[in-house]
Amino acid sequence: MKSIELTSKLRKNIYIASGSIHPELAEETAKCMGLDVGAIDRKRFPNTEQYVRYCDSVRGNHVFIIQALAASKGYSVNDALMELMLMIDAAKRASASEITVVAPYMAYSRQDRKARGREPISAATVIRILQSAGADRLVSIDMHSPQTQATFNGPFDHLTAEVLLQSALTSRVRTNYDKFVVVSPDGGRAKVAEHYADKLKVDVVHMPKSRDRHDSNTITRPNRVGGVDGRTCLLIDDMIDTARTLASAAEALKNSGAGRIIVGATHGLFSHPALRRLKDAPIDEVIVTDTVPLDGAREALGDRLYVLPSAPLIARALVEIATHGSVSKIFKDRNHQ
Numbered sequence: 332m333k334s335i336e337l338t339s340k341l342r343k344n345i346y347i348a349s350g351s352i353h354p355e356l357a358e359e360t361a362k363c364m365g366l367d368v369g370a371i372d373r374k375r376f377p378n379t380e381q382y383v384r385y386c387d388s389v390r391g392n393h394v395f396i397i398q399a400l401a402a403s404k405g406y407s408v409n410d411a412l413m414e415l416m417l418m419i420d421a422a423k424r425a426s427a428s429e430i431t432v433v434a435p436y437m438a439y440s441r442q443d444r445k446a447r448g449r450e451p452i453s454a455a456t457v458i459r460i461l462q463s464a465g466a467d468r469l470v471s472i473d474m475h476s477p478q479t480q481a482t483f484n485g486p487f488d489h490l491t492a493e494v495l496l497q498s499a500l501t502s503r504v505r506t507n508y509d510k511f512v513v514v515s516p517d518g519g520r521a522k523v524a525e526h527y528a529d530k531l532k533v534d535v536v537h538m539p540k541s542r543d544r545h546d547s548n549t550i551t552r553p554n555r556v557g558g559v560d561g562r563t564c565l566l567i568d569d570m571i572d573t574a575r576t577l578a579s580a581a582e583a584l585k586n587s588g589a590g591r592i593i594v595g596a597t598h599g600l601f602s603h604p605a606l607r608r609l610k611d612a613p614i615d616e617v618i619v620t621d622t623v624p625l626d627g628a629r630e631a632l633g634d635r636l637y638v639l640p641s642a643p644l645i646a647r648a649l650v651e652i653a654t655h656g657s658v659s660k661i662f663k664d665r666n667h668q
Contacts, residue, residue: 337365337650345653346389346427347419350398352411353624355398356435356642363646373414381410383417390426395649400438400457401600401623412457416464423465431468431652432461435622435641436570436598443476457480465665470648472622472641473569473597488658490648491599491666492620493638496531499618500565500595508532510590512558513565516540516580520568527567534558538580552583560588570598571619574605578612585613598622604648606631 337345347368349357355366359366370386396414402408415432422430439469442453459482461469462645468486473493504511511533515524517540528535536558564584566577571594582593592614599619601609606628609617617623617632620641628636644661651658 337653341653342366344392344428346385346387346392346394348385348394348396348422350396350411350414350418351406352401352403352414353397353399353435353475353621354643355624356399356621360397360433360645360649361641363643364650369494371418381414381417383414385421385425386466386497387544388425389422391428392426393429393431393653394422395433396422397433397435397645398587399436399623400434401436402602403624403626412438412460412624416460417431419461419464419466429467430464430465431470431649433470433645433649435472435645436600437471437474440471440475440479443479454479468652469650470645472620472645475569486618488648488652489666490644490658491662492639492641492644493526493665494624495620495641495644496567496595496597496618497527499637499639500527500593502530503563504531504533509564510562510563512536513567514538514559514580514584516576518567523569527565533565533569536564536640537549538583540576540580552579554583554586556583556587556589559584563591563593564589566592566594568594568596570600571596571609571617572600572602574601576615578608581612581614591615593618595619599625599628601625601628603660609635613614 347361347366349368357368372384372386374382396418400408400411419430439453439457462483469483470488472490477489480489513524513528513533513535515521515537521537524535538556539553566580577594584592592615594614595618597620600623616635616637618637620639622641647661648658
């Protein structure tokens with residue numbers, strides 16, 4: 332993708348900073364904007380405490396901090412969150428005019444409500460932490476529960492990778508509409524599955540799933556699923572974490588006579604033992620974006636893994652933010668669904 336044009340004045344007023352988790356994504360995003368990533372002095376003390384310092388002046392700049400809240404390169408999710416908070420605080424104390432946090436993957440977003448007594452609402456807690464540290468605006472992609480944006484008292488731009496995934500799937504379906512079917516792996520993804528099916532002009536099948544209330548690792552699927560015999564099944568989800576849901580769905584589909592099985596998701600977390608499950612499951616292709624580092628996934632899955640670059644999409648959104656434009660127009664308002 333060609334760099335997005337910014338005026339020379341805006342270029343001088345924008346500072347792109349990257350956390351330790353996914354610097355490659357920050358560099359590609361900055362490149363798409365015709366900018367460079369600023370230098371950060373960072374270290375960890377012997378007791379694992381972290382230290383960050385901006386090497387250049389950020390006074391009066393709009394600082395965009397790009398940090399996926401995922402585990403990578405020896406950092407835990409909580410390490411990533413702590414580093415992000417320190418970077419926000421450092422920018423604020425260095426007189427940045429505005430601080431936008433770009434968390435392509437927002438950790439803890441699945442814990443968006445109390446399912447049992449005496450539980451935290453972790454998604455709300457993390458968002459409040461970022462605000463209290465000094466973030467003026469948040470940006471994230473395909474949050475598990477977009478309604479948690481309401482916790483942040485300020486602008487929260489929710490992006491979606493739908494356009495990337497739909498384009499990739501369209502190239503596979505082409506005009507063979509009767510040979511493909513979109514499958515919702517659980518009730519929570521039914522609405523999304525119907526939207527994808529409508530865009531791809533194929534049928535949709537909803538697959539029921541029950542999970543033990545006291546043991547979330549236990550999933551029960553029906554023995555057979557109708558409407559998939561001999562067809563390529565497209566399983567769409569927002570993330571692949573341990574891959575338990577997708578692997579169990581793929582097994583049920585294969586037992587029902589499905590042909591090829593293609594999985595598409597925005598965030599490829601691939602927490603252990605996801606890669607082993609995906610390798611063992613009857614899944615022919617896994618399509619994900621690079622919102623988080625894909626440590627080990629390329630090697631483990633080989634040609635079965637297809638990665639969609641997210642930097643051009645993020646860059647377009649950041650340019651709209653920097654120029655006070657419309658983020659929603661990029662996604663035709665689908666980012667609010």
